[in-house]
Amino acid sequence: MVGKVAFLLALAAIALSGVANSHEQEVVCYLASWAVYRPGMGKFNIEDIDPSLCTTLIYSFAGLNETTYTMMLLDPEYDVNKRALERFVNLKSLNPRLKVLIAIGGWTEGSTKYSAMAMSRASRKKFIDSAIAFIQ
């Protein structure tokens, strides 16, 4: 179920980016941000991304606070303290055509709280408002 959610979000991202540039080829690249914790040669950091190869970059993952139904960081140490999100967005300076997105969810997040959030108009609004604030 979680995998399905992440997959559908990725498909939605691909579909949305396709609408904007339907006449051009899209190459959607996906960063598993926890790849930075792989040992040795497997380690993959923001600077290992070649933004000239992609038209869209997706950062995974952000999470959902199950109490407030707002977006939250899953790895604040890497995402913010090590400025991974900022460095990721800054890749746009190397490829002005690049669109950057963030995926929410993932295996460790589960799907239960996402279903709960989607159950009512009020909780969906909380999530939507927080997502807009998060992106801004």
Ligand SMILES: *[C@@H]1O[C@H](CO)[C@@H](O)[C@H](O)[C@H]1NC(C)=O
């Ligand atoms: C969710 O938000 C509440 C209220 O702000 C906070 O107390 C709680 O620690 C948050 N949960 C997580 C997992 O960050």
